[in-house]
Amino acid sequence: MSAVSESGDSDDVTSVLLTGSPDTQRPSIPYRKLLPSVQTVHNALILRPAPFNEPQVEQVPIPSILPGSVLLRILATPLHSYSRLGFDFYNPGRSPHEQPFIPGSSAIARVTRVGDDATALRIGQLVFFDSVMKGRDSPETIRFCNPVYHGFDPQSKEITVSSGFADGSYAEFMRAPLENCYPLDEAKLMGDPRKWGFAYTPAQLCAIAAFLRPFGGLSSIDVKPGETVLISPATYPNGVAACMVALAMGAKVVACCHNDAKLVKLNQILSHTHNGSCERISTITWTGNRTKDARNINTFGPMDAFLDISPPGARGSLHLKSGIMSLRPGGRVSLMGAYDELEIPNLFVTRCNITLKGNWMHERKDVLALIKMVEKGNLRLKEEDGCYVVGQFGLDQWKEALEAANQLTGIGESVVFSF
Incomplete structure (x- = not known):
């Protein structure tokens, strides 16, 4: 007997193909379990070119992965005593950005996505992101701090824009070069002191950037x-x-x-x-x-x-x-x-x-050496060691954060965005 009825009713055909027989009863599913939704947008602090407009927290698409890149979920990122000055006087004459962009600094983050060319980083790993970037094939001549400082010549500025890494860490997610992400010993740095951990918070770990x-x-x-x-x-x-x-x-x-x-x-x-x-x-x-x-x-x-x-x-x-x-x-x-x-x-x-x-800034070997000093306890980041996180702010509190950073005394104090 043919599985297709003489009437040719397509609904009957579908029913037979799915259930095996017209007489087969469909199972009762009182509660359907939905697949988790995939996040496609995130909150970011957007700075627009002159004529200057006030920065705005907006929802923008989460960056995609490029060759040699990694997607980071930002946990904490520091502000500096000069951050407000950079915001107040931002204009295209001092920056290569002709489009809205996300400012930022170094950061403590978790790896959210990696490309096929990643060999050491893994999803969920705690990392330090170093904002000092250098040309992969010409590190002596192409140097810039994403996205604060854009190099010594027009070529560096052009590369900043076209590199895919023009946006910074003042956002929930960030695309970063693989070589600028340094794995951290989470068990040691954030672990229980009873198990020989230091119990640092991401905000306290941001001090690594200040010492570099x-x-x-x-x-x-x-x-x-x-x-x-x-x-x-x-x-x-x-x-x-x-x-x-x-x-x-x-x-x-x-x-x-x-x-x-x-x-x-x-x-x-x-x-x-x-x-x-x-x-x-x-x-x-x-x-x-x-x-x-x-x-x-x-x-x-x-x-x-x-x-x-x-x-x-x-x-x-x-x-x-x-x-x-x-x-x-x-x-x-x-x-x-x-x-x-x-x-x-x-x-x-x-x-x-x-x-x-x-000497301009630091080298990769310096980042690795400093992280080791922190992980081994040679350089400590608690208040009793002279490191004070005097303010933690959300992105929507950017005005208060900039004002607090502008008033830093310099004696071990820091202000951060925390997520």
Whole structure:
């Protein structure tokens, strides 16, 4: 007998094909279990080109995966004391972006999706995303900080836009280069202290980003345990981080600044931390007199190394000369300042075989080394160690977050977006 009825009713045919017989009873399903919906959009802080419009939190499509990329679910991402300035004065003349984009910084995140070319990262893994990006085939010439700083030349700016990584971390999801995502030991960093974990939160782990820049400078001149390092200016955010990471590296720190009150506070905080409790930090106030400043520094003995990490406002200051002339013969200087011109005591540098090393940010090996220091407990990120998360905000609180970041004192404080 044919399975198709003489009437040719298509409903009868479908019923027979699905159930095997016209007389077969369909099962009763009182509750149907629906498949979970797939998220296709996420919330992001959108910044638009000039004429400037206020940033807006909008729903945008979740980024797709490109070759050599990974999709991250952001857990926490820091704001900086200069973040508000960047928002207020954003315009196409200072940025290559001609379309709306998502600002951001480094971040603590989880891997949500990986491409076929990923060899180590896996879905669900806790990672640190480093916002300092370099050209894969030309890391010496193509360098930019996504999406804050866009390189040294027009070519770098063009690559920023076309790279697929123009959007930053101030969003729920982010597409990032594989090589900028560093696996973290979650069991150790966020685990129970009773099981030898540190019980850090994602917001506290964001401090890794603050330590990276000065750590790159100190590593570039090969600072060793037991050496004495002069750091100036020591009370700005980068300088404070430099003091803390130098102590964690086993060095003795001489911190210098023009503000005596801030130096007293810095000394009070760091001398009570795990790394600074062994009387390995001293402070000196710059007087502006080159000879007197060098003599004051030398009361702690000749310096082995000098890290200058001055902001643009230090232009014309004599502290650089004083710092260099406090070095022992064969001493090293890491120049990470943000000013165009500087005055160097050339005769002293030549006679004493002083090494001057310019350094922009950090290298991949520095990120790996710093993460290891945090995981092993050499560099600690709790309040008792001088690291204070003074504000955690959602994206919709971006105004409050920018205001809080703008008021950071620099003495170990941080503000983050948390998700």
